[in-house]
Every structure is written in structure tokens, then in C-alpha cells.
Amino acid sequence: MVEKLADQPRDHSEFIFSDEQNQLRAAVRKFCADNYDEQTVRSLMESDPPFDAKVWARLGGELGVLGLSVPEADGGVGGTLVDQAVAVEELGSSLACGPLFGTVFLAIPALVAASAGAARDELLAELVEGRRTAAFAVPDLAGTLGEVTVTADGDALTGTVERVVDAGAADDLLVAARGADGVALYAVDASASNVHRSPLATLDLTRPQAGVELSGAPGRLVAGVDEAERVIEHALQVGSALLAVEQVGAGQHLLDLSVEYAKSRLQFGRQIGSFQAIKHKLADLLVDLEHARSSAYHAVWALSDGSDDPALAVSIAQATASAALSRIAADTIQVHGGIGFTWEHQAHLYFKRATTDAALLGSAEQHRSRVAELVLDVLDGSAADRAPRVADGTPA
Amino acid sequence: MSTILDSDRVADLARKVVADHDPKSVPIPELLGAAYDAGLSWVHFPEGLGGLGVSRGLQAVADGILQGAGGPVPLGLNPMGYGMAAPTIREHAQTDEVKRQWLRPLATTDDLWCQLFSEPGAGSDLAGLATTAVPDGDEWIINGQKVWTSLAHRARWGLLLARTNPDVPKHKGLTYFVIDMHGAGVETRPLRQMTGQAEFNEVYFTDARIPDAHRLGDVGNGWNVAMTTLMNERTALGGSGSRRGAGTISEAVSLWASRPHRQTPVLRDRLTQLWLRAEAQRLTSERSRASAGVGGPGPEGSIGKLVGAELNQQIYQFCMDFLGPEGILYHGYDSGSRIGERDWQGPIQQRFLRSRANTIEGGTSEVMRNILGERILGLPGDLRADSGMPWKEIPRG
Numbered sequence: 001m002v003e004k005l006a007d008q009p010r011d012h013s014e015f016i017f018s019d020e021q022n023q024l025r026a027a028v029r030k031f032c033a034d035n036y037d038e039q040t041v042r043s044l045m046e047s048d049p050p051f052d053a054k055v056w057a058r059l060g061g062e063l064g065v066l067g068l069s070v071p072e073a074d075g076g077v078g079g080t081l082v083d084q085a086v087a088v089e090e091l092g093s094s095l096a097c098g099p100l101f102g103t104v105f106l107a108i109p110a111l112v113a114a115s116a117g118a119a120r121d122e123l124l125a126e127l128v129e130g131r132r133t134a135a136f137a138v139p140d141l142a143g144t145l146g147e148v149t150v151t152a153d154g155d156a157l158t159g160t161v162e163r164v165v166d167a168g169a170a171d172d173l174l175v176a177a178r179g180a181d182g183v184a185l186y187a188v189d190a191s192a193s194n195v196h197r198s199p200l201a202t203l204d205l206t207r208p209q210a211g212v213e214l215s216g217a218p219g220r221l222v223a224g225v226d227e228a229e230r231v232i233e234h235a236l237q238v239g240s241a242l243l244a245v246e247q248v249g250a251g252q253h254l255l256d257l258s259v260e261y262a263k264s265r266l267q268f269g270r271q272i273g274s275f276q277a278i279k280h281k282l283a284d285l286l287v288d289l290e291h292a293r294s295s296a297y298h299a300v301w302a303l304s305d306g307s308d309d310p311a312l313a314v315s316i317a318q319a320t321a322s323a324a325l326s327r328i329a330a331d332t333i334q335v336h337g338g339i340g341f342t343w344e345h346q347a348h349l350y351f352k353r354a355t356t357d358a359a360l361l362g363s364a365e366q367h368r369s370r371v372a373e374l375v376l377d378v379l380d381g382s383a384a385d386r387a388p389r390v391a392d393g394t395p396a
Numbered sequence: 397m398s399t400i401l402d403s404d405r406v407a408d409l410a411r412k413v414v415a416d417h418d419p420k421s422v423p424i425p426e427l428l429g430a431a432y433d434a435g436l437s438w439v440h441f442p443e444g445l446g447g448l449g450v451s452r453g454l455q456a457v458a459d460g461i462l463q464g465a466g467g468p469v470p471l472g473l474n475p476m477g478y479g480m481a482a483p484t485i486r487e488h489a490q491t492d493e494v495k496r497q498w499l500r501p502l503a504t505t506d507d508l509w510c511q512l513f514s515e516p517g518a519g520s521d522l523a524g525l526a527t528t529a530v531p532d533g534d535e536w537i538i539n540g541q542k543v544w545t546s547l548a549h550r551a552r553w554g555l556l557l558a559r560t561n562p563d564v565p566k567h568k569g570l571t572y573f574v575i576d577m578h579g580a581g582v583e584t585r586p587l588r589q590m591t592g593q594a595e596f597n598e599v600y601f602t603d604a605r606i607p608d609a610h611r612l613g614d615v616g617n618g619w620n621v622a623m624t625t626l627m628n629e630r631t632a633l634g635g636s637g638s639r640r641g642a643g644t645i646s647e648a649v650s651l652w653a654s655r656p657h658r659q660t661p662v663l664r665d666r667l668t669q670l671w672l673r674a675e676a677q678r679l680t681s682e683r684s685r686a687s688a689g690v691g692g693p694g695p696e697g698s699i700g701k702l703v704g705a706e707l708n709q710q711i712y713q714f715c716m717d718f719l720g721p722e723g724i725l726y727h728g729y730d731s732g733s734r735i736g737e738r739d740w741q742g743p744i745q746q747r748f749l750r751s752r753a754n755t756i757e758g759g760t761s762e763v764m765r766n767i768l769g770e771r772i773l774g775l776p777g778d779l780r781a782d783s784g785m786p787w788k789e790i791p792r793g
Binding site: 013014015016255259262263270271273274276278279280282283284286287290291292293294295297298316319320368369371372375376379380381383384385386387388389390391392393394395396 | 641646647649650651652653654655664665667668669671672673675676677679680682683686687699702703715719722723725726727728730742743744745746747762764765766768769770772773774775776777778779
């Protein structure tokens with residue numbers, strides 16, 4: 001049945017997951033249950049590096065979920081961004097430790113968007129297989145390229161990039177650098193002697209950052225000045241959409257957790273979930289979560305089939321999902337009461353992830369500003385002509 | 397289960413209906429009658445009863461062609477008929493003969509329908525209602541009062557929930573009927589609302605009679621039958637699909653564009669937040685529709701009513717705040733006039749006032765949150781002071 005539906009016109013297929021995608025979801029969920037249970041996450045997040053490279057390599061080589069939308073010719077699975085999103089949602093649900101943000105959300109999409117070339121092809125294959133990891137040392141401004149702080153003198157890169165997620169343990173850095181002709185994107189071997197990385201203590205221990213300092217580091221060109229901006233913008237849009245899906249996964253986990261607690265916790269001789277103060281709070285979280293899910297997956301579909309303006313769809317998704325997960329994480333602590341404020345309970349791990357995700361790739365407010373620019377600031381006279389009647393005090 | 401074959405069949409039938417009955421020239425009842433006879437009124441209904449026995453998701457295929465050719469939106473013409481009565485009749489009427497007798501005139505809009513549930517003493521606690529139905533031979537005698545009945549003054553038939561046994565707990569003593577609104581002992585009076593108009597009615601029953609053949613479902617099973625109606629009401633209220641930016645938010649956006657001198661950054665952000673909420677809900681409705689096509693509505697479906705109602709209020713409140721002093725004028729309260737369900741051409745201030753009902757009608761927002769919490773999330777029910785009590789012993793007032 002699903003195959004038949006897939007053949008129907010496009011507007012029928014958005015939001016419908018195939019059997020294969022449902023199987024993929026189940027497989028990633030199982031993998032996470034086996035490898036990213038809470039105790040494992042807690043021990044990994046305080047390790048150096050804060051993830052298990054062997055498990056990461058299995059995500060790439062064995063499960064094949066690091067480059068699901070990478071074309072087969074480039075060593076990927078040849079699926080769609082929807083496939084990648086399904087996997088990310090499950091990984092987000094368990095706070096899977098690893099350079100998901102730097103490698104899967106940003107570096108791989110950038111490499112896929114770049115024209116084929118030796119540096120790009122070789123690195124892409126390694127990242128997809130999970131043999132190497134990468135961080136995206138490119139300043140961003142809510143879906144667009146921010147102010148570039150690295151200069152290129154030939155292929156020697158110099159400058160500082162602050163707060164690069166997943167840079168501390170990365171094998172490679174994708175760096176935007178400005179040369180004589182404009183901004184280009186380079187791959188830099190992070191172990192080179194003229195690359196200096198300073199690990200930073202982060203609010204969310206599962207999502208590490210480092211400062212990156214380059215002093216004449218050798219860069220291999222990935223995207224030249226003719227295409228770098230397009231490649232970077234595409235990566236930031238894909239990254240924002242996948243980040244929104246990760247937020248949905250984390251939000252669903254927290255809502256499930258809170259609902260279970262509201263059913264089992266007894267006060268005043270009754271389950272606290274029978275009090276409307278709790279029940280209605282959880283109902284509101286459900287609404288926010290479902291809104292986040294719809295807008296996140298709409299952005300994913302828009303990016304995979306061009307059915308909507310990706311800039312607008314991504315900003316809608318980020319504005320909605322960041323706000324939703326922040327609220328769900330905060331209310332999860334509230335519903336759990338005192339136990340939710342302890343180190344021992346998992347709520348704070350997700351609360352910190354929620355706060356971190358909301359700030360990365362543009363805050364809800366920044367994306368809301370983008371939406372206002374794209375929707376309200378472009379209105380013309382024809383919109384004003386449709387204005388509803390306003391009663392002026394004259395009897396009808 | 398929907399297949400390409402079913403989809404093609406629905407599309408072919410719809411194209412034939414519009415070819416034989418040009419929606420731009422034939423009377424509406426003729427077009428809708430032809431659609432009914434072709435099985436396109438509710439494609440998931442059985443053949444012979446306005447359907448084809450195919451997936452409900454394919455209704456969009458039929459509606460797209462019929463309405464695309466200039467046909468009306470039937471739900472707008474006979475809202476209680478199409479949205480609530482039809483699914484309830486289909487599922488619970490006693491014989492196919494009775495079903496046919498009601499469904500075709502309902503579909504053509506020759507017979508409008510209304511819903512007689514709420515009472516002055518039974519709103520959210522609908523199961524506590526007091527209108528009685530007492531058997532008399534093969535008839536029932538009805539006494540009591542209903543309220544908030546839209547279209548009662550134009551309806552031919554009413555969906556009536558009445559108490560047939562006061563000695564058992566409230567949910568168990570109800571029975572569901574269809575009553576002839578033109579019959580003796582049925583009196584309809586307009587009910588003036590805060591907009592100044594009378595969109596709803598009060599309906600009084602004084603020894604009105606209903607043949608037992610017009611009972612839907614078993615005696616005492618009225619509550620379960622009513623659930624069919626209410627779930628469809630909530631889907632109907634919350635389930636309309638639309639383009640990005642359409643619906644209530646479009647009014648606020650065009651109002652914004654029409655008065656640049658009143659625009660401020662704070663109001664701009666407030667409007668953007670409302671736009672985003674409307675868009676997220678629109679996408680959620682789209683997702684709900686997509687999942688309905690592959691096996692029934694998911695949790696997304698129940699959200700529409702709650703969000704739509706609150707968003708309507710917030711959007712109209714925004715409009716009023718944006719207008720400032722211009723907004724606090726009106727077009728007068730002296731009309732006390734009758735208005736129909738589709739008469740939304742009134743000024744923005746009237747819509748603002750009307751929107752206060754959105755979070756009450758069709759299930760209050762408090763009840764909707766209970767439903768989301770209990771049926772979707774599986775949370776425990778409220779403690780009820782009347783649990784297990786015979787209806788006649790429950791304190792009322």
C-alpha cells in the first residue's frame with residue numbers, strides 16, 4: 001500500500017513515512033537502546049572525547065545512518081533527507097553522544113552540495129563510514145553565512161573561529177575563509193601542527209565545543225568562491241532542519257517521561273496526572289510537540305523536493321521547534337517536582353540540550369525575525385486591499 | 397485502504413458529475429444530488445448511501461474536482477447535516493430504508509439538520525442533561541429545553557439526546573433520537589448573543605412525539621452514539637485544510653498592511669508569533685489529513701479544535717489592539733437580527749466579539765485539554781463527585 005501511495009502525486013506523500021523508513025526508525029531506536037542508554041550517555045559525556053569512536057563507526061559502517069541522503073556515487077545510501085531525519089529523531093531522543101551536529105547536520109550536507117573533487121570525495125566517504133569526524137567552523141546567522149573571521153593566503157588559512165561544536169575531537173574542520181577573490185570553503189586536517197584547538201566547558205556536556213585557531217594551516221579546497229556561499233547556506237538550512245527534528249525526538253522522549261511520571265506519582269492520595277493543572281500542562285506540551293513535528297518534517301520535505309521556499313520552511317521549523325523543546329524541557333522539570341532538579345534524574349540532561357539547541361544555528365527569536373522579513377515586510381498594496389471591514393460607528 | 401485504482405475511480409466519477417451537471421449553471425441541490433448518487437458525498441460510506449466504500453482520505457479527490465469546477469462546500473451549507481448527522485445516521489440508524497430517507501435530502505441540502513444536545517443545565521457535563529423521553533406505544537414523548545442550537549429555525553431534522561432512565565448513572569440513561577423540527581410540540585425561539593445578533597436558538601419540547609423507528613442505537617446507549625457525533629463535530633471544526641496564510645490570520649495580516657502608520661516592532665513580533673502558530677497548526681492539519689489517508693487520524697487531529705479556537709481569539713484580540721481607538725466603534729446592536737452560519741461578512745469588531753464563543757462551543761478548551769490528556773496521553777480521569785450515582789440523585793443547579 002505504501003509503495004502505491006508513494007506513486008501518488010506529491011501533495012499526498014508529504015508526512016507519510018514508507019515501510020522502509022519505519023524499519024529504519026526501529027533499527028536506530030534499538031541501536032540507541034543498546035548503545036546510548038542513560039548510564040552510557042552519562043559516562044560518555046564525562047569522558048574525553050565525550051563519545052565512543054567505535055560506536056560512532058558502527059553508526060556509519062554497520063547501520064549506515066550517518067549519510068543517508070548522500071548519493072550512492074559518493075559512497076552514501078542514496079536515500080532522501082527524510083531518511084536522515086528519521087534517524088536523527090531517534091538519536092536525538094536518546095541524546096546519542098557523538099559529533100552528530102558537526103558531522104551529520106553540517107559537514108556532510110556541505111560536502112554533498114559541493115562539486116565533486118578529490119578533497120571533497122575522499123572526506124565525504126570517510127565521514128559517511130564513521131571512520132573520521134568533522135566540525136563545521138563556519139560562523140552563521142540564522143540560516144545564512146555570518147562574518148568570516150579566517151583569511152586564506154593561497155591555501156594557507158589564518159584566523160580564529162570561536163565556539164565550534166564538535167571541533168575538539170574532530171579529525172577534519174570545514175573552514176570558511178576569505179581570500180583575494182571572496183569566501184571559499186576548505187577542509188583542514190585538525191591534527192596539523194598549525195591548528196590549535198581549545199576545548200571549552202559547555203552547559204550541555206553531550207554537545208562539546210572548542211575554539212579553533214589557525215596560523216597558516218593548510219586547507220584543501222572543498223567549495224570555491226563561485227559556490228561556497230550556496231554550499232554553506234544549503235548546509236545551514238539542512239542543519240537547521242535536522243536540528244529541529246532532533247528537538248522533536250528529544251521533546252517526545254521528555255513528554256513520554258513526564259506522562260509516565262504523572263501516572264505513577266501519587267500525592268493527596270491520587271495520581272498527579274488526574275489534576276487538571278498537570279493534565280492541561282501536558283496537553284499543551286503535546287500541542288507544541290506536534291506543531292514542532294509538523295514544521296520540522298515540512299522543512300525536511302521542502303529541502304528534499306523543493307516544494308517550498310527552504311529559507312522560510314527552515315525558519316518556521318527552527319522558530320517552532322526551539323520554542324517547543326525549551327518549554328517541554330522546562331515543564332518536564334516542573335512536573336517531576338524536586339526529583340526533576342537533581343543531578344541523578346535525566347531531566348537536566350535534556351534541559352541543557354534544549355537550551356543548547358535553541359541557541360545553535362539561530363535562536364527561535366532570530367528565526368522569527370526571518371519569518372517576519374519573509375512574510376510581513378514584503379506585503380504590498382494588494383494585501384491591504386483585502387483588509388477586513390472595520391465598523392466606523394455608523395449603524396449597519 | 398486507498399489505492400491508485402480507487403483514486404482514479406473517484407476522480408472519474410467526480411469528473412462525470414461536473415460534466416453532466418455544470419456546477420456553474422445547475423441548482424445546488426441538483427449538483428449535490430448527483431454527487432450523492434455517484435457516491436461522492438462521503439466516499440467512505442457504503443455504496444447506495446452516498447459513498448463508494450473507499451478510503452476516507454479520497455474525499456479530498458472528489459471535493460477537489462467538484463469544488464474546483466465551481467461547486468459549493470456542502471459542509472458550509474448544511475454543517476450539522478454533513479459534519480455530524482450523516483456519520484451518525486450511517487452508523488446507527490435502524491434500517492437502510494431510514495438511512496436513505498434521511499441521507500439524500502441531507503446531501504442535497506433540501507433538509508437542513510441541527511443538533512439538540514446542550515441544555516441550560518448541561519454544557520460541558522453534557523451527560524447530565526434533563527430533557528426526557530418517555531415511551532408511549534411505538535412512540536416516545538419528549539419534554540424539556542435545549543439551547544445553543546444553530547439553524548434550529550431552518551432545520552427539518554434535529555439530532556436529539558434525551559434521558560430515558562433517571563434511575564441509573566447519567567451516561568447510562570440516555571437515548572439518541574432524530575426529531576422532526578416541524579412536528580407538534582417543538583418550539584424554536586431565537587437566542588440573542590453578545591454580538592447583538594441571534595445566530596443560535598432555544599428549543600422547547602412540550603409533549604413532542606418521535607416514532608421509535610427514529611431512534612438511533614439502543615435505548616440507554618445514547619451516550620456512545622453521541623460520541624460519534626461529537627468526534628465528527630470536532631474534526632469538522634478543527635479539520636479544514638487551507639493554503640499558507642489563509643483563514644483568520646489573513647485578516648490580521650491584511651489589516652496590518654492596510655495601516656502602516658499603526659505598525660510598531662512590538663506588534664510586528666506579536667503578529668509574527670500568531671502567524672507562526674497558525675502555520676504550525678496548518679501543517680499539523682495537513683499531516684493529520686495525510687495520516688488519515690493511511691489509516692485513521694492520529695493525535696494531530698484532536699489538536700485542531702483547541703488551537704484553532706484559541707488562535708482565533710488571539711488573532712482578533714491582536715486586530716483590536718492594532719486598531720486602537722478605531723477599533724472601539726461598532727455597527728450597532730439594534731438589529732438583533734438572524735444570521736446564518738456562513739454570514740461572516742460582519743466588521744472586524746463583530747468577529748472579535750464572536751470569537752469569545754470559539755473556546756466554548758463544540759467542547760470548551762478545558763474539555764479539549766482533558767481529551768488530549770486522557771485519550772491521547774492516557775492520563776487518569778478527573779475525580780468525579782457524581783461517579784456511579786443515579787442521575788436523579790445528582791445535585792443540580
